[in-house]
Amino acid sequence: MSADARLAILARVRQAQVRAYIPEAKAGLPERLAYPAMDADTRLKRLEEEFKLLGVEVFTEASEADVRKRVAGFISGKAILSWDAARLPYGVGACLDGEKVFYGSDDKHVQGQADIGLTGCENAIAETGSLAMTSGPGRPRSASLMPITHVVVIRREDILLGMGEFFRKFQAGASRDGSGLPYVVFITGPSRTADIELSLTLGVHGPGHVVAVIGP
Amino acid sequence: MSHFLDRVETALKDDDLKLALGRATDRLGSRRSASLASLENSDMIRDMARRAKMGLLTDLAGNLETFEKNLIQNGVKVHWAEDGKAANRIMVEIAKNGNCKRAVKSKSMATEETHLNHDLLEAGLDVLETDLGEYIVQLADTTPSHIILPIIHMTKEKIGEIMHRKIQVPYTSDPEKLAKIARAKLREAFLSADLGITGANFGVIDSGTIVLVSNEGNARLVTTLPRVHVVVMGIEKLVPSLADLDLMIKILGRSATGQKITTYTSLVTGPRRPGETDGCEEMHVILLDNGRSRILGGPIAEILGCIRCGACLNACPVYKNIGGHAYGDTYPGPVGAIVTPGLRGIKGWKALPDASSLCGACKEVCPVRLDIPRMLLELRKHAVEEADIPWSLRIGLWGFGMVASRPWLYKAGARLGGIAARLMAPDGWIRKLPGLAGGWTRSRDMKAPAPKSFQRLFLERKRAQGGRPAAPVAAGAAGGKETHVR
Numbered sequence: 113m114s115a116d117a118r119l120a121i122l123a124r125v126r127q128a129q130v131r132a133y134i135p136e137a138k139a140g141l142p143e144r145l146a147y148p149a150m151d152a153d154t155r156l157k158r159l160e161e162e163f164k165l166l167g168v169e170v171f172t173e174a175s176e177a178d179v180r181k182r183v184a185g186f187i188s189g190k191a192i193l194s195w196d197a198a199r200l201p202y203g204v205g206a207c208l209d210g211e212k213v214f215y216g217s218d219d220k221h222v223q224g225q226a227d228i229g230l231t232g233c234e235n236a237i238a239e240t241g242s243l244a245m246t247s248g249p250g251r252p253r254s255a256s257l258m259p260i261t262h263v264v265v266i267r268r269e270d271i272l273l274g275m276g277e278f279f280r281k282f283q284a285g286a287s288r289d290g291s292g293l294p295y296v297v298f299i300t301g302p303s304r305t306a307d308i309e310l311s312l313t314l315g316v317h318g319p320g321h322v323v324a325v326i327g328p
Numbered sequence: 329m330s331h332f333l334d335r336v337e338t339a340l341k342d343d344d345l346k347l348a349l350g351r352a353t354d355r356l357g358s359r360r361s362a363s364l365a366s367l368e369n370s371d372m373i374r375d376m377a378r379r380a381k382m383g384l385l386t387d388l389a390g391n392l393e394t395f396e397k398n399l400i401q402n403g404v405k406v407h408w409a410e411d412g413k414a415a416n417r418i419m420v421e422i423a424k425n426g427n428c429k430r431a432v433k434s435k436s437m438a439t440e441e442t443h444l445n446h447d448l449l450e451a452g453l454d455v456l457e458t459d460l461g462e463y464i465v466q467l468a469d470t471t472p473s474h475i476i477l478p479i480i481h482m483t484k485e486k487i488g489e490i491m492h493r494k495i496q497v498p499y500t501s502d503p504e505k506l507a508k509i510a511r512a513k514l515r516e517a518f519l520s521a522d523l524g525i526t527g528a529n530f531g532v533i534d535s536g537t538i539v540l541v542s543n544e545g546n547a548r549l550v551t552t553l554p555r556v557h558v559v560v561m562g563i564e565k566l567v568p569s570l571a572d573l574d575l576m577i578k579i580l581g582r583s584a585t586g587q588k589i590t591t592y593t594s595l596v597t598g599p600r601r602p603g604e605t606d607g608c609e610e611m612h613v614i615l616l617d618n619g620r621s622r623i624l625g626g627p628i629a630e631i632l633g634c635i636r637c638g639a640c641l642n643a644c645p646v647y648k649n650i651g652g653h654a655y656g657d658t659y660p661g662p663v664g665a666i667v668t669p670g671l672r673g674i675k676g677w678k679a680l681p682d683a684s685s686l687c688g689a690c691k692e693v694c695p696v697r698l699d700i701p702r703m704l705l706e707l708r709k710h711a712v713e714e715a716d717i718p719w720s721l722r723i724g725l726w727g728f729g730m731v732a733s734r735p736w737l738y739k740a741g742a743r744l745g746g747i748a749a750r751l752m753a754p755d756g757w758i759r760k761l762p763g764l765a766g767g768w769t770r771s772r773d774m775k776a777p778a779p780k781s782f783q784r785l786f787l788e789r790k791r792a793q794g795g796r797p798a799a800p801v802a803a804g805a806a807g808g809k810e811t812h813v814r
Contacts, residue, residue: 114407114408114409114418115408117408117409117410117414118408120410121408121410121563121615121617121621122389122392122393124617124621124622124625125388125389125392125563125617125621125624126389127625128388128621128622128624128625128626128629129385129386129387129388129389129624129625130625131625131626132385132386132624132625132626132629133626133627133628133629133630134382134385134386134629134630135382135630135699137375137378137379137382137383138375138378138379141372141375141376141379142372142376144571145369145373145376145571145574145575162588215605216604216605216606217605220519220553220606221519224515224519239588240588240589241588242589242593247604247606247607248601248603248604249602249603249604250603252604252605252606253548253552253606253607254552254553254605254606257545257548257549257552274574275574275577275578275589276571276574279570279571279573279574280571282570283569283570283571292401292402292535292536292597292598293535293537293570293595293597294597294601295551295594295595295596295597295600295604295607296594296595296597297548297592297593297594297595298589298592298593299591299592300587300588300589300590300591300592300593301591302591303543303544303545303591303592304543304544304591305460305461305507305543305544306477306543306585307459307460307461307464307477307478307479308460308479308484308487308503308506308507309348309483309484309503310351310352310355310477311484311503311504313503313504313507315507315511316460316507316510316511316544316545317458317511317514317515317544317545317546317548317549318544318545318548318549318591318592319545
């Protein structure tokens, strides 16, 4: 049934596209959008600014030890849903010792009881204040999604200017190992809705509170 | 179904609706301008986005085949649906084969278009909308009235009352408390659901990726927790590559709500991979035609480049006054006035392209610069060719054609008409025209024509100057066009 539909639709589309009136594109446009070169400090500043505008709490630390101390301050004594310890940068996994921790391998109802999610990220996008998260073994999607608070640790060298740079990196990677793009989510600030009379409400489904700890 | 004009009349009498609409559309409109102004090269980015969207339509069939091939390579099962009924049937089958009992949905205009919820409930499946606005729409058993703000037409008091009545929670009109109640209710549903249903904001051809944007995070939950994920998408929702997706993301959020980017942008490229602990185990994409191929084969093909941001709704003086429901189908506003007659055929929807002053505000704000006024005119032309035209109009047009093509008859008619009109207007204004022409004066007065017609003035001048005439003063000649609005 669906196979017949496929042929019928494709045949109709093929016929239609010949008759379609499709306006010409404007002349003189560049092939690709170019990203201006930006040094690491400027990128960091831009990211911090965007985070603040979005209501993301941001801490930029000078040493690995400071990162661990900052993270410990947020998670200690809470029920934590975390990436596998080995996947967290700056040895932050050590902060999980002695805490009540759930992992991606736990039942999802159990994961749902966590107060706080702890993750790293693939990249941060300075231009929009976004976290580019990719999922994979030991890096569950749920950790940045289910708990009401999300603590993310960002390596300074992973800050990119725009989303286009992130995509370029993956297009190159995808052609290398053929595994294609992983599941990606760009997270930009806390979960929000304005559905009720346009009044802004945070944390309607995802985290209502996002804490970014940027390392050296 | 009720007639367009009746729905408009109902909407115009609803003061709450007008107030809410006015507030919301103005705020969204000004946020949109501010956020586009802050985007460097925004004009160029819009032109590039338009180029990408228009370019893929020139070989939509080939692009669909490539997209399908890449989806399959990513482990996705692909289905094709001629119309809404077929899409729903496929969905029910997938649910049955996968032994699914409970479905959660994130906001999708495509499934509104196919009336999916109705067919799923009929097939014995439990289905819950999870976007806060859509959840309330579902509780209230109504339909969304704005593409991105489904309950823009409801007050918070009304929403509180609906939730109190339908899910037995204590009454409150505090948006924050209402959202908290919904979070708890819906979280339970997410955890017990085995089927996740979404639309698609974009389908990236060269990576075989489904892209979903949401501010609340429900689209993430729908693609993370249930075992089976089914996407319903129109065959036009493609972009060639991730580089083009970058362009679309830059303009979509800004045009919709004035955000630089929507809070969550998810790229789903197949089911979960080995070693992953969440994400669906089985993923399906249903490619829906439902009239789109018909739109492609004609003068309004351009509308298939629409990215559903809603900016044209917020800019439209007609939408601001009548709201979404008056448009009578899934897609409201200027875009709906083109898409609805396009998908469903002009018959029965003739009034939609007429409900526009062609002011051009929609074209101005459209992120991919769709020429909406041009397409509205095309549809009006089409309606005149296709639809039933009353005999009075036919005779009138035939008569006008006859007179206008015979100069002696036209001159005589104009002179006689002028004399008659001046007789009816002792003070220079005609209050009421006789017969069929009475429609013109029902809501306004008409100024009597000037004593000398344009042609007379022209001739007189020509004679006076003995040859080449200068143009006569326009004021006298244009007198007949002035109106008094009552």
